[in-house]
Amino acid sequence: MDAAELVEINTRVRPDRAVQRAFGRQGCGEQSVVSTTLNACTEETVQQMRTALTAIYREHSQGFEHDYTAHYQLLDVE
Numbered sequence: 365m366d367a368a369e370l371v372e373i374n375t376r377v378r379p380d381r382a383v384q385r386a387f388g389r390q391g392c393g394e395q396s397v398v399s400t401t402l403n404a405c406t407e408e409t410v411q412q413m414r415t416a417l418t419a420i421y422r423e424h425s426q427g428f429e430h431d432y433t434a435h436y437q438l439l440d441v442e
Contacts, residue, residue, distance in 0.1 A: 370395050370402075 377383060378392040393401075405413075422428050430437045 370399050373398055 373392065378394070384391055401438040414428065427439075
C-alpha cells in the first residue's frame with residue numbers, strides 16, 4: 365500500500381461514520397498512525413494479515429463461491 369492509498373483513510377474512510385458503525389467502531393485511526401503501524405510490520409505479521417484476509421474472503425465473499433466452469437465472473441474495478 366502506498367501513500368496515495370493511505371491518504372484515502374483521512375478523506376474517505378475516517379469521515380464516513382456509517383462505515384465505522386458497520387464495523388462496530390466509534391472512529392478510524394488517522395492516516396499517519398496507520399502508516400506507522402504498517403511500517404512496523406514484520407514478515408511474520410504480514411503473513412498473519414494475509415492469512416486473516418484469506419479467511420475473511422473465503423467466509424464472506426461471493427467471489428470465492430463463484431462457479432467459473434458455468435460462466436465468467438464480471439468484476440467492476442475502480
